[in-house]
Amino acid sequence: MPNDRAIDVERIVREFCKLEPMFIPDLNLTGKPLLGLFSPALNAILVNDCCIDVRQRFTIAHEIGHVQLEHRQGNASSLFGPETLEIFGCTEEDEDLSSMDEVRAESQAKLRRVKEIRANKFASHLLMPGGLVRQVWREERANLEQVASALMVSKEALGYRLNSVGLS
Numbered sequence: 001m002p003n004d005r006a007i008d009v010e011r012i013v014r015e016f017c018k019l020e021p022m023f024i025p026d027l028n029l030t031g032k033p034l035l036g037l038f039s040p041a042l043n044a045i046l047v048n049d050c051c052i053d054v055r056q057r058f059t060i061a062h063e064i065g066h067v068q069l070e071h072r073q074g075n076a077s078s079l080f081g082p083e084t085l086e087i088f089g090c091t092e093e094d095e096d097l098s099s100m101d102e103v104r105a106e107s108q109a110k111l112r113r114v115k116e117i118r119a120n121k122f123a124s125h126l127l128m129p130g131g132l133v134r135q136v137w138r139e140e141r142a143n144l145e146q147v148a149s150a151l152m153v154s155k156e157a158l159g160y161r162l163n164s165v166g167l168s
């Protein structure tokens with residue numbers, strides 16, 4: 001359970017996204033470890049249960065990003081199943097012979113990377129809204145460790161967010 005200041009990301013998944021987060025030990029796709037995975041088929045967000053809490057929270061927020069930013073407009077996910085992975089394993093899409101075209105493959109890889117970056121930005125904003133970050137930053141007298149702990153995010157993630165709200 002989050003403290004009284006951190007965003008309750010699991011509650012957002014359940015009540016807003018109507019998805020059930022599932023915590024799976026050693027989550028992987030054909031042996032390749034994954035941090036998280038959104039499965040439209042299961043209507044679930046799968047999270048690697050072996051990661052530390054703040055990592056799991058970021059992964060959940062990241063997967064919500066995929067749900068919000070891509071799934072509803074996307075066409076690829078309905079064709080290829082769960083393709084919005086935190087770490088991309090060998091998916092059906094990877095083994096699609098029509099992607100022998102290297103130029104096309106390269107542009108698809110770039111598109112994936114762009115999607116991942118967008119999901120990360122979404123997660124960062126969801127877990128660390130600007131107003132909340134500024135408030136806790138004041139309350140904790142600009143102590144990075146204490147602000148990260150209050151918001152239940154990693155110091156690294158907080159560092160990037162502080163930069164984007166002009167506090168670092």
Ligand SMILES: [Zn+2]
Pocket residue numbers: 062066084085086087115116119
């Ligand atoms: Zn992702």
